[in-house]
Amino acid sequence: xxxxxxxxxxxxxxxxxxxxxxLLLFMNGGPGCSGLNAFLYQIGPLKFNVTDYxxxxxSLLYEPNAWTxxxxxxxxxxxxxxxxxxxxxxxxxNSTDTFNSVQMQIFLRNWLAAHPSFQTNPVxxxxxxxxxxxxxxxxxxxxxxxxxxxxxxxxxxxMILSCPHTHTDLEINARVRxxxxxxxISDALYESLEVNCGGNFAESTNANCTEDLAAYDQLIKLISxxxxxxxxxxxxxxxxxxAFKLAMSNQEKNRRSIQEFTKDHRLSLxxxxxxxxxxxxxxxxxxxxxxxxxxxxxxxxxxxVSEFFRCNNSLAAYTEDVDDVLDYHKxxxxxxxxxxVFSGDxxxxxxxxxxxxxxxxxxxTIDTDWRPxxxxxxxxxxxxxxxxxxYRLTYATLKGAGHSSPEYKRRECYEMFx
Numbered sequence: 001x002x003x004x005x006x007x008x009x010x011x012x013x014x015x016x017x018x019x020x021x022x023l024l025l026f027m028n029g030g031p032g033c034s035g036l037n038a039f040l041y042q043i044g045p046l047k048f049n050v051t052d053y054x055x056x057x058x059s060l061l062y063e064p065n066a067w068t069x070x071x072x073x074x075x076x077x078x079x080x081x082x083x084x085x086x087x088x089x090x091x092x093x094n095s096t097d098t099f100n101s102v103q104m105q106i107f108l109r110n111w112l113a114a115h116p117s118f119q120t121n122p123v124x125x126x127x128x129x130x131x132x133x134x135x136x137x138x139x140x141x142x143x144x145x146x147x148x149x150x151x152x153x154x155x156x157x158x159m160i161l162s163c164p165h166t167h168t169d170l171e172i173n174a175r176v177r178x179x180x181x182x183x184x185i186s187d188a189l190y191e192s193l194e195v196n197c198g199g200n201f202a203e204s205t206n207a208n209c210t211e212d213l214a215a216y217d218q219l220i221k222l223i224s225x226x227x228x229x230x231x232x233x234x235x236x237x238x239x240x241x242x243a244f245k246l247a248m249s250n251q252e253k254n255r256r257s258i259q260e261f262t263k264d265h266r267l268s269l270x271x272x273x274x275x276x277x278x279x280x281x282x283x284x285x286x287x288x289x290x291x292x293x294x295x296x297x298x299x300x301x302x303x304x305v306s307e308f309f310r311c312n313n314s315l316a317a318y319t320e321d322v323d324d325v326l327d328y329h330k331x332x333x334x335x336x337x338x339x340x341v342f343s344g345d346x347x348x349x350x351x352x353x354x355x356x357x358x359x360x361x362x363x364x365t366i367d368t369d370w371r372p373x374x375x376x377x378x379x380x381x382x383x384x385x386x387x388x389x390x391y392r393l394t395y396a397t398l399k400g401a402g403h404s405s406p407e408y409k410r411r412e413c414y415e416m417f418x
Contacts, residue, residue: 010039010298011074012039012073014069014070014071015045016069019117021070021071022122022124022157023074023121024071024074025108025125026073026126026128027076027078027127028082029129029130029132029404030082030313031130031131031315032318033129033131033310034285034309034310034311035074035077035078037310037311038128041281041406041407042162042404042406042407043067043414044063044066044068044075045063045066047061048284048288057287057291069414071124071417074111078100078103079100080093080095083305084300084304084308086304086305090317093315093318094318094319095317097320098137100134101133104125104138105138105141105142108138108142108154109151109152116152119153119155123154123155124156125138125158126160126162127161128162128163129162129164129165129350129404132161132162132166135160135164136328137325137328140328140331142156162342162406163347163349163350163355163403163405165350166325166326166354166358167323168324169202170357170358171350171351172202173201173202174351174353175201175225177190178353179220181353182348185216189219193213193216196209201213220348224402226348226402226403227408228346229402230277230402278407286308295308329358332391334391336390336391339393340393340394341355341359341394342397342405343398343405344397344398344402344403345381345397345399345400347401347402359393364391364393365387368384373396375412380416383397396416398416
């Protein structure tokens with residue numbers, strides 16, 4: 001039986017020393033993705049047996065590179081409506097980025113009050129993808145609560161950020177430069193984009209810029225933005241094909257959307273495939289999560305969720321009200337935090353060059369300059385360490401990884417986390 005909490009979270013104690021190991025509150029992206037996404041695909045102790053799956057209830061395997069070897073982790077379903085989380089009133093589903101961050105701070109204190117054995121553990125706030133905007137806001141709320149005397153005191157030590165959404169326009173601009181670096185667009189088009197758009201590719205201000213952006217969109221539209229080396233997925237059902245076409249259309253019509261290529265990956269059972277598609281693997285958790293026996297093991301309250309999805313893309317009452325958390329990051333640099341930021345170097349969705357740009361903006365002192373880091377004697381990526389008056393930030397790339405690096409390089413990410 002997996003330890004759980006009705007409808008909201010899965011808690012996994014460290015298999016090392018739970019009494020002293022860090023407590024990590026981990027939030028998934030979307031917004032609307034379940035904590036089970038991280039539990040089963042990224043950093044948790046279990047994974048699906050994808051290789052042998054032929055239908056029915058998917059089987060689980062132990063994951064040897066689980067972060068729970070050295071940390072206690074809360075895998076939370078948030079905001080309300082994600083995963084198995086639910087509300088008893090319609091109005092309670094109304095939420096925003098800002099409100100969700102406040103809720104996370106309140107939730108964490110309430111959880112620690114209910115689990116006093118963890119109250120002295122060092123605490124880290126972590127996230128993946130879109131949820132990258134939450135940790136700096138949650139950390140700020142926690143520290144303010146501590147100053148105000150809220151109990152229990154939270155021993156916040158830092159943040160762990162996987163391909164974090166941080167600044168919408170910066171990330172959109174970084175995609176164009178990333179595409180040029182990887183030879184997905186020509187030198188001539190890139191130079192024209194820089195001149196005609198003035199370095200701002202998020203909002204076209206003139207006809208020449210619009211024309212260049214249209215040419216750019218045509219060149220990259222059949223590239224997997226989550227990992228440029230992955231095949232573009234073929235969809236099984238007509239509905240999914242239409243969703244893909246809509247997503248492609250949305251790229252041109254709504255360049256600011258952080259969810260551009262992730263709107264609908266709820267696939268029907270795939271036919272025997274002649275190539276691998278990342279989203280085939282995601283299908284298994286939707287099947288698994290809707291089995292009554294699984295929901296019973298997870299202590300899901302019967303009748304609260306009509307159908308489970310890995311990512312609930314229909315949070316109609318959720319408002320994305322934050323597109324820039326750089327000031328939060330800047331303010332935290334004076335508060336002695338420990339921060340790990342990592343990114344797959346083939347992720348075009350939230351590209352590493354954009355992350356490196358906002359880290360540079362923080363104006364920290366380089367402690368250890370750009371160098372390779374290794375796993376089993378092989379280069380696993382590159383890293384740079386920063387410091388500033390007790391604040392420490394480690395940045396790392398994962399060689400060959402795409403968006404949500406642990407889904408591609410689980411072993412390397414575990415070694416990095418240690």
